[in-house]
Amino acid sequence: MNGISLRALALSRLPDHAERLGEPLKILIPTLPVLIGALWFGQVPLSSAQSTPDAGSPMDAQVTEAAQRVAFDPAGVGLPGFLDPRSSGDDFNRALALIDERLAELETPLSDLDQGESENFDDPRIARLEELHAAVQRGSVVAARIRAFDESVALSIAEIANGALVDVDPPFNLALLDRLHAEKHLAEVAHEDKSRLRRQAERRLEAIEPAYLDADRERRQARDRLAQSEEPGERVTLARALEQAQLAVLVAFEARQTAQYGVSLAQREESLAAAVVAQLAATIARVAPDVVFTREELDERLAEVQAREQALRARIQALIEAGDAAELAWFETRQRWESATDEAMRLRLEAETRAREAELTAARQGVEYLHQTVGLAGSVSQLLERRHALFVGAETEQWSVWLREVQDLVAQIDREQSFAQTELDALRMTQLGLERRLTLPDLGEELLAATTAQIRALEQQERDARERLAALDQTLALAEPVRNQLQISVRERSLAQHFAEARTQLDELWDREVFVFQDHGIDTRDLVMGLVAFALVLMLVSSLRFALRRVLLPKLTNGADPERRTYRAGVLALIRNTHPVFVLIVAFYAAMKVSGLVQGQVQVWLWTLLVIAFYLQLGIWATAALVDFVQRQRSRKERLDPSAVTGYGLLLFFLRVGVWIVVAVSVLAHFKYPIAGLIGALGVGGIAVAFAVQNILSDIFHSMAIILDKPFKVGDFVVAGEIAGVIDNIGVKTTRIRSLSGEMVVMSNTQLLGSTIRNFKPMRERRVVFKLGVIYQTSAEQLERLPKMIEEIVRAQRLTRFDRAHFMAYGDFALEFEVVYYVIGADYGLYMDIQQAINLALYRRFQQEGIQFAYPTQEVIVRRSPVPVPG
Template sequence: MDVQDDASGPESDSPIAFDPGEVGLPGFIAARTSAEDYGVLFALIDARIAEIEDLVEERYTRRDDLRLAALSELRTSLQRESVLAARLRELDESLAQLQSAVATDGAAADGAGLTMDPPYPLRILDELRTERTLAVQTREDARRLRRQAERRVELAERAHAAAVRERRQVRDRLVQAQSDATAAELIEAVELELEIARLRVLVTLQERESAQVGVELAKREESLAVAQLERLDVRTLVVASDIIFTQEALEERLADIREREEAAHARIQAAIAAGDAAEVTLFEARRRLAAADAEEAEYDLLQEQVLAREAELTAARKGAEYLHQAVRLAGVAGMLYERRYDVLQAQETQQWPSWLRETEALRRELAEENAFAQAELDGLRSIQLTLAGRLALPDVNPAVRVAIRERIAALEHQEEHARFMLLVKDQVRTLAARLQEQLDPLVSERTLAQRWESAKLDLQSWWGMELFVIQDHGIQVRDLVIGLSVFTLVLVLVSLVRGFLRRTVLPRLVRGSEPERRTSHALVLALIRNTNSVVVVIVAFYAAMTVSGLVQGHLRIWLGMLLIVALYIQVGLWATAGLVDFVQRERSRKELMDPSAVTAYGLMLFFLRVGIWIVVVVSILAHFDYPIAGLIGALGIGGLAVAFAVQNILSDVFHSMVILLDKPFKVGDFVVTGETAGVIASIGVKTTRIRSLSGEMVVVSNTSLLNSTLRNFKHMRERRVVFHVRVTYQTTSEQLERIPQMIEQIIRAQRLTRFDRAHFSTYGEGFLDFEVVYYVIGADYTLYMDIQQAINLAIHRQFKEAGIRFAYPTRELILHQDPPPILAAGADGIRGAGG
């Protein structure tokens, strides 16, 4: 096999790079303009298939099957192209005729080719509009088919490119095998594989050609649909310009609708009767099923009979329901016909906009109902198919088959009623669409006065429209609008009052006297900052509901009670905020003079808050006529029980009040109580905290603190100091006389001291005691220690200079022994124990 034609040669200008004759199909890529051309190609493919089949009889290989499959696929694709081409030629003829007719209708002045003379009855206009609707749907379908055909062309091109790549790979392998002098059997196998690859190229090429013909066919169908739509548009405009709908025609339509209503009523009665009979038979079937044993052979039959009776009952009840809907829709159809008559007669023009909106809403509603009904029909059809599948089983009991057929018949009966209801809905929907088509241009062409009248009617209708019902009280749009307006107005007024107080009243309060400014400022700030948003919303909501009349009866009473509670709570918030602001200002003014006032005012605020909210709660209860006396008595007894239970805590609380009122000490005072000495850190409701000299925080209950002796050094102006100086018995009289004078001089030499006295006071055990008293002018303990230290150092220095010796604990023992006597040990002699 020659493989060079795959790369270049005279065939390079063709859609493929090889001669189709290499695969036994010479001239396959020639042009195809007629059915005879396709016949030649079919014969060519059939001959090649017969040739390969003859070879297969002689020598079978798997590649022969692949060649036959490719040729068969090629023939199928070619056949599809021939069918599409024939259809394309037909469409070209139809399109030419239709375009000629459209041109003729557009130039005609006698009704666009219509066989009837004007004026035209309304029936002709409805038929034309129905045909136009179908034509629009046909055009959209044609557009979808064209897009699908274009996607098929893209897929076919990708498949063709892949087949070409595969052919090139096989060709290169064959060239390589020939150049390498491979065995003849292997070369023959590769040649067959190359033939199959070339056939695949032809198949994909043919599929691409078929897809392209399909695209052209879809385009022609779209053009044909567009031309048909244009022709229908011309005819519809001509008919709509000279339409007639007489009173007699309207009466005929209404009479026809009434006849259908009567027929539907008769069918409803028949369905109800059938339902009653089915209900009786269902009861009997269920009774027999309940009495039967599950192990019996007839149990399955009884179950099927019950299901069949249930299906009959459901079909009857559903049928009655569907017929009722059909009757209702018949009334709607009559209303639509009457409106169409009024529109054609130019009556009730102010109602046209509202009619248009109602018609649009009706169409949407019917579309939703149709979707639901269609889903129900699909479900019925699915059940019927399942039952039909059971009937096809060979081992089904004949009696069971009868029951299944009865069930299928009931389902078909139900489906018949459903389809009838769908048909009526489609008719009404079409009628609504016709009315909408009439109203759309008329509504847009109305005069200004007509628009104004229509707007007023629409506004009146909207203003009085009932939205929902609460406790048998209809809620209308005007009620909601008034309520929302009042609600918004109250919120805006509260905001404006806050702004006025903040920007105007507060700045003027600064110019008043100090007490008046503090009180008024506290009240105004309470109004501004402590007006609770929830309370404002409740007030606004109550005002809105009351003015608009949205609430009635018990709901209004409960809403009023909520308002009263909210107002009392708001008053409590204002009173609390005002007192807090006033007390805070007083505390800020006084804590500069007395830091302990912080605790006092904090406790005072606590009791004030408690008192205010007790008053608020009691006021609310009194307003609602609650028996307060019994409550107060119960609270008194309960209070006593609680008081006994927490008497220690209450004792500390009351002692804290005593501390705040009597002020035995304040925060920052240095106190000594028991073994504790330190600075008061804080005074609480139950305890007082003392920062001791050693650094830790000592917590003492207020009761224990006041029941013990407490020394407060805060107000001490001077400190009286008493200390003793002791000398030995060896001190001379002259030295003893000089000691008080020496000490006095030393003390008087110190700054911030006042000497009181210095006396030889006591003959002690082993010492002579001098008692010294002086005053330190100041309460600082460090100052006292510095002065005492200086005095001690000066005494030590001067005693040393004067030769006066300090006494220290000694004991002298005098021992008597005969003979000889022993001298007693002096101060420098023998010392007793305990020194």
């Protein structure tokens, strides 16, 4: 309003109605209960008849309570009646007279001493009495303020009524209501200040209390020392020390009492400030229903705001030009300062540079302040228009929206006011520092001028800051009534209006932009639709799994049809091997696509991720289906051929590799990668790798030959070269053989198939050939019976089939017989048991028949030539 803040406007319009005491009483009657409550709880008397406290007044009650804590009679220190109640200035003067009399008594002996002795004599009780005198004087001042406050309460109440007096008949204009709101705002600020002073007084009283307790403890200790002493000279000194301690207690007592007076005064002032706020609130409540706000008044006030805004913009332009000039001057001064060599010149130029810098800062900061003030002017115009709409009852559906916006504006102004006040405090501290520099001696004319210019710049910056603070106060004073009126209007709305408001709020929330991603605004609608799509995909997958598990699987379980079992295997693979990450990726992509949250390159990335995840999931499904099919075939074959386990394991390995090769090639083909070149490169690389790992590949192919040709199986007893044992495991590269001696022999498949392998597992019967020999002295009849005896013994054994027994040859030392028979079975242990039984039976039978086994012997025949007869 033409540069005048609302606070200054309120102060300038306070009416002076002191001569009209009858009319304020009419205004005061409706708000009398509020005033009585505020004054009663604040212990403020209601009339001047109570201005002189009696024995029951709060001040005397505090004195009496404190006096009861003094555990000695002040007459002992020459102050009889010192703690008598003090309810007037005469009572305090009487206490001060007692202290003066006691001081005179203590100072009289000093006049009788010589000059030299009096200089060496120092009675500490005199200093204590002087402290006590000063403490009583301070308490007298505060008590006098309390009495003056109590005496002026009635006049203050009248002034409250006069300040809120409305000297015109209704209807009232809006300026009157704004004035009352401004006065109420000032009263609330004053009440907050009084509350702060009351809290400070209470903290001061709490800080003084320990000093009083310490002084009383020292008094008791001095009393005990005096009671225990028996030497007369020492007792005189201790008596003086006790009197000094008692005086210290009285000094602490008076300080505590003064602090209590301060608390009582602060409470009275706070209560009176609360009464002012209550009276103004009651007046506003009485005036508000009869206030009118016409369109002409609105246009007039809007014109004032617009004129104010134009003036501010002109000032902004002037400050910008001043700032440019200050910046140029600062730059030139700084260059001269940096290039100066003389120390005195450097100091002067440094001060001048700081002055130019302060001017530049003041100009730039002033521009910022004025821009903020211009922005507040726009808020004032909007508030005026909305206030007029409230008065005429328009825009019902927008009231709740307006209320939220005004509440946000009030909160923002509160924050900016706190920040502005902090800036003002900092500017004031800087000014005080510069003003303190002006008091330094030998400052010099140049430094004095530079410092003065710097202070003027800071003062200009302070004025601009205060103007911004005044604009904030004006906007706040206008926003608070609008907020209050909106709150009342919103509460009084009908149910249908509340529903309409809720619908409007939901529409605003639905279309509200939450954040910006890649220069695309994301609304609440987009987020909700994305979440719904995400949840629907998850629910759909869960429902599909449930349906397949509970509906389709039971139908495929019944019956032994191989085709049904195949379908069941596929369904199980689909249910059990659907990866949760794939489901989440599908749900996330659907959510992003439906809501439109992704645009441009991000959408391409998400589609690529989805395609890759889909092909990987296909690979998982295909692998699971093949594994299930092979496992079922393996289980059926394993019952017939246990060695098939290894073959199916190797087959599964190659099937998995093949599936994932197909998946990888499919992904590359989908993204139009040049597969032909890749395959050619892989072919050349595969040849190189094959040459590098040809031994490993040879073993792998030999393992395939073992699996396909089946020269032996796991569990077969084989002899390969010098190795004889049972096949324990057939691997991709090696085969493990458990030898007869117990150790595990590991042979590469290539080496194993390169040797001659004798497999004893397929053998159905074992042909046994053994020889035996008898001595040459055996008779011909015994030799003829021997084949028959051997046949009988062999046929007598179980699981044998006799073939033949013949007198085969004349040996070097025996007549040799050859026996051939078959053991029905491939077990080597069975063969040895039968052979042992045959050998034992032959031994017994030969003993019975008197036939002897031949053993290696050598017979030497010596022949002598005939002796010639002499002729």
